[in-house]
Amino acid sequence: MPDEDGYFGEKIAATYDTSESEMFHPDVVKATVDVLADLAGDGSALELAVGTGRIALPLAARGVPVHGIDMSRAMVARLRAKPGGDGIAVTIGDIATTRVDGRFTVAYLVFNTINNLTTQDAQVDCFRNAAAHLAPGGRFVVEVGVPELRKLPPGQTAVPFRITPTQWAFDTYEPATQAMSSNYVTIVDGRAEHESIPFRYVWPAELDLMARLAGLRLHARWEDWSGAPFTNESTRHVSIWEKPAD
Incomplete structure (x- = not known):
């Protein structure tokens, strides 16, 4: 059963950064941060589900101001204990509804975390929440697997x-x-x-409709952070939606 931090409480947080998952490989982290830093430009970034700072910390080290939202105090405590962790502003709350001050040039939700929202309504709300935080012309990025x-x-x-x-x-x-x-x-x-x-899986076309409901339009969809084409054989995708400049 989940604790007060949901399914990502102290037990998960204690070993999260020791995972041998591909997502922790330095090349994967660098490729992710390269894309997000480019999208952020001279602006700032909002990470939905910031966790232990796998992406937020190296992105901030590139000079991009990062604000995170996360419901797990245990995960955020691990972020705070890392070098540079005190420089990441974090708001404890639900990524579908929690608002923070400011406007961001990029908001992002990586490594399947959109699936942690287990209803369609919550996923739609997350897109609307991300869109509300974006400056005109800002981008919302989601990395998620294709249902197998x-x-x-x-x-x-x-x-x-x-x-x-x-x-x-x-x-x-x-x-x-x-x-x-x-x-x-x-x-x-x-x-x-x-x-x-528990999770709720989503198809790319469904995500595009959620984005449209939030006033966003598809800018790009790749197989991975390298920008490889998304094809029928792709097992995941990195999708980028844009908030109209007008």
């Missing part, structure tokens, strides 16, 4: 994504509702522990 429903044969609802001697991990999908969950069975001291985190 093609891997599901008839009658199957789960897709494994990690199998090691001490952990089995799999995603489950409910196509009728777009509900999904990431599930982890981990062996700790000879005993199995199970953890499940």
Whole structure:
């Protein structure tokens, strides 16, 4: 069950930065920050779900003022403990509704975090919230996976994504509702522990409609932060929507 910080409380925060996930690879972080710094220009950036500062800290080190929003005090505490962490302004709150002062040239939501909002209404509200924070001409960036429903044969609802001697991990999908969950069975001291985190998956076209409802228009969609073309075989995308200058 989640604690007061949701599903990203002290237990997750304590080990989050030790993950071997590709998202922590220096080349991935650099490519992400390069794009966001270019979009920010001489302005400032708003990170929705700033977490432990994986992107906010190197972006701020590039000279871009960054303000973050996050509901997890445990994750933000890890950010604060890092060099430069005290220079990142953070507001504790829900990324779908929490407002902060100022106007930003770029707002961003990376690494599938849009899926942490488990209803369509909340995801739509998040787009509206991002748009409300943008200056005219500002950009909203979302990085998220493409639902892997093609891997599901008839009658199957789960897709494994990690199998090691001490952990089995799999995603489950409910196509009728777009509900999904990431599930982890981990062996700790000879005993199995199970953890499940709920999400709501979204398709690129659905995100484009959410953006349109928020007054944004699609500027670019890539397969990754390098700007590679998004194709039928892409398993994720980086999408950028623009707030009209007028």
